[in-house]
Amino acid sequence: METVQDNSIPFHVLTIDECLRALDASRHGLVTPEAIRRLVAVGPNELEEPERISPWVLLAAQFRNVLIVILLIAVVLSAALGHGIEAIIIGVIVVFAALLGFVQEYRAERAIEALREMAAPAARVLRDGDESIIPAREVVPGDIVLLQVGDRIPADLRIVEAVNLQADEAPLTGESVPVEKHADPIANPDIAVADRRDMAYSGTVITYGRGRGVAVATGMRTEFGKIAGMLQTVEVGRTPLQENLDRVGRVLAVIALVVVGLIVALGVLRGQDILEMFLFGIALAVAVVPEALPAVVTISLAMGVQRIVKRNALVRRLPAVETLGSTSVICSDKTGTLTRNEMTVREVFASGVSAMLLGSGYEPMGEVTVNGIAVEVPDPVIDLLRAAALASDATLIRDTEGHWTIRGDPTEGALIVAAAKVGLEKSDLEIQYPRTAEIPFSSERKRMTTLHKTPGGTTACSKGAAEVILDACTTVLEDGSIIPLDKTERGEIIARAETMAGEGIRVLGVANKSDTDLATAEESMTFLGLVGLLDPSRPEVAASIAACHNAGIKVVMITGDHPVTATAIARELGISSNGRVMTGRELEQM
Template sequence: DNPHATSIEEIFKILKTTPNGLSDKEAKKRLEQYGPNELITAKKISPLKILLGQFKDVLVIILLIATVVSMLIGEILDATVIIAIVFACVILGFTQEYRAEKALEALKKLAAPTARVLRDGKIIEIPAREVVPGDIILIEAGDRIPADARLIEAVNLQVDEAVLTGESMPVPKNTDTLPEAKIPVADRKNMVFMGTHATYGRGKAVVTATGMATEFGKIAGMLQYVEEEKTPLQERLEHVGKWLGILSLVVCSAVAVLGIFRGHTLLEMFIWGVSLAVAAVPEALPAVVTISLAVGVQRMVKRNAIVRKLYAVETLGCVNVICSDKTGTITKNEMTVREIYVNDKVIKVTGSGFDTKGEFYDGNAKINPQNIDGLSLVLRIGALCNNAQLETKSKKVTLVGDPTEIALLISAVKAGINLKELSKTYPRIREFPFDSIRKRMTTIHMTPEGDKIAYVKGAPEVILQLCSHIYLNGKVKELTEEKRRQLLEIVQEMASRALRVLAMAYKKLDETEEYIIENIEKNLIFVGLQGMIDPPREEVIPAMKLCKDAGIKVVMITGDHKLTAIAVAKEIGLLEKESEDKHVLTGAELDEISDEELEKIVDNISVYARVSPEHKVRIVNALKKKGYVVAMTGDGVNDAPA
């Protein structure tokens, strides 16, 4: 139940497996026992079901009754007109919804993934659906994780879990047994999860859950119990339809009774009453509603939005609260360097996501970074001490690697640095890769003059301890303890704005110096800092203003850290710059309060951080109970149940 809190030896015993993996025979047996490693999807909606669904409308039912009655009393023309209106509505509604279902099916057709596993001690590649509990999976940078698994080996392994947890940064992984069983998914550093993908390093893991038993599967399971509710328009039309039916019957009965009292025959008054009932029904109303909604759907199509149900268009018009995920929705899920500290100054960098266009500003003055000694050196270190790749083919940029390293490449490209030329000018001759213990990476290069130089990047507190000098305005000076303390304060200040900060340093090497890591990574020269964040999309701030003007409250719900959520919320205007924490709630705080207590405070909360999919459902339900019409938007599977 809690593999993250179980030792590796114990896991092997429980799952009856070994470091060499399962045998083919045992794997086949387990595949029969546990079933294929895939999510059970809800049954497809058949065209017949979509068609019959069009006849559920109260007004359509009344019109069908009116048609039958008109035919019985000989009013064939009336019956023909009414049935024509009904079928026009039905065909229009069916066509629209059937097209939407087909479009969604096309979106879901993705390539079937594969997984590399150890079977009988040999590495083989199998379809991901054939992975079973007890399998040993091999993970490398770029791999999509096929199932939930407990790590038994991790070499600088980092995994992007944004789709599952909303965490904007790749998570460093290890094999240490965690002390507590009750730990959020986002904090289970010794586990990897189905649907996430490795961005750096490599690892081995023993599969602990497949298919619907995975964290991904649990979310898919939650989706299957979501009840479909009537939209506000459907409820109103149903209400109108019922009252029209009741009033028509009352009035027609009264007219018929009065006619009989005045001496008319029973048959004559029955025909009169039925004719009046048919006349009272607004035959054109369903047609007007359906056509209006279809026009709305067509407008949405022009904006690349697929609308499954016609009535959903009108419901969007009633929305007064939008709950939005952060990572990948409000932001691009693309790290971007925003600030560079060099020469005792903070240089601002513009641009969004992985876009290679951007400017550098010293205060309000635009600058050319290649003309500033320390700044060009910081950018060079970030670009060379780096394993990410950026290629431009026919104006299309292809990026491969860790998002943090990609951000460093992008900042260099923004400054006009040609990465291919830079690599040729400073060829790499040795690398000491990043690891979670050293918290740094070092590469050794030849300079154009034929000298050897080491470039180092890493956690600022670690790099500063290894530095004896600082590069300031083109000169190398001694790094005093006072200066080191000042630099750590600047790091803290940048981190408080939710920036991920990396320090850059270098060291000139002697021709005869051996490549011993301890010797190379000491007495370094500190150059500067690069601070990055997953920034908001450019179109978010105007969209926020539009929502505010329309009277729609926007709420940010994210699995990311509180500090990051607050920084992004302030940038997009969701929180005031000096806002207190009273408008922010975390998942841990949500667990401490009941649904009733949440309902009392839900109006005042604008940001929810470090929350799970279950928390998101609770928040949406609390808002609905307060009478709000709520929309939920997000790009991750963790947003789907809400």
């Protein structure tokens, strides 16, 4: 049974048949008795819940402090000496400091369980040769999992069948653009997880196409599970403030003992009663202890925590606030942290004019500018975005809280949003120009073409890789007229596409063809222009990075993006001025 789930096997290197043999599985899936046996052997397909810390343990941890211990001893001694008021005051201060720290840490401990929410609630698999829907926790190595648009992948899979299959792997790798998947083995056994195109990973989402995969890892052995495991094994160290407070406590304890010893010795030498001198020495020792210090420290840290919480950040341990003041380097993820993780059309190049679309994210609002000046939307831009929207399957939706989001491929979603910004609603376009046929996107063709019924006949709209679309065109739309696409025009378009790509922008080409049919739709098309897309940075990030630099803190961006894209974002945010980029392979070789 150990070989059923063996993380040492590089499944992305093996052929499909080799994978199935290694897993003792078949293309028809598992039979139910075998699936049950494997579930018992390897356990449920879910992330192990970290051992919950008991509230009593958290409360006891607040007293694991030398200074607090000394104060507790002071409470006992003050009470024993008959100083009830002093004992009560010191006791209240100690309890207040402990409870304040306990409340903050208890709330934080209950909040840190976000990784578990990444698990898929159900999965479609082949069991006994038939399609079945089972709880995701029951998926086992060797199961054949069926994939379609919108599915959250329940386990790490080796792709067995892929039809235009794409997955959004941003939660795992930070890549904001959907990744194309295929079933062909990859020769390099050491290739990065983000580049294993024949694998699909637990917690990621299918955005396009359909396919099948055989489960090779479940639960804590998935890539997500490895991350969860590393988080659970992080050692909790002591902060400089905790070390210093303990040092102060130890010094005060030594001073107190010395004071008691000296007072008792001197008193005895002068003929005083030893018990009387001992009690007097203890009273002086108690007076040495700064009773309010723990409370002052705890209140100061709690105030810092509250300020951080108002900025939507969570502090798990109260003393960690103090270490923020000692930070010298901040390493930050890019996608979803520095950027919005919402693909957005930034630039449209049509009829020789470069127009910028303002606004970011999926909210369909934003002006169109040319050379930094707001203008009426040029007709070539409208023609281009209309064709791009018609050749897309994504939809723009608004949730119950008023937030805009997209259903489907993020790139197509960006095109739909851009069209909506210039007044072209996808639902209206579908009614006005109903789709009659389509040639779906594939990784080999690198484009998608749809045919629509229009008043002038059947019109084809195509979008895809700029060079592929350009090669299919013989004419270009220029100032409202269709003219031959000569070498000069073609060269200008290629140069513009290369300039946009050099700025870290993803470039698509858009074309159409009037009065056509499915057989000839992608021949002799009319080039409409280029669309530049990117994942925009969050508006507050640049100022935050500048504040870090002013404070002497170095900011490092970590991302799974292509180095060109990463460099462009880093320069835009002020992270990098020299353009230095280090890949993961280079880092490993250091």
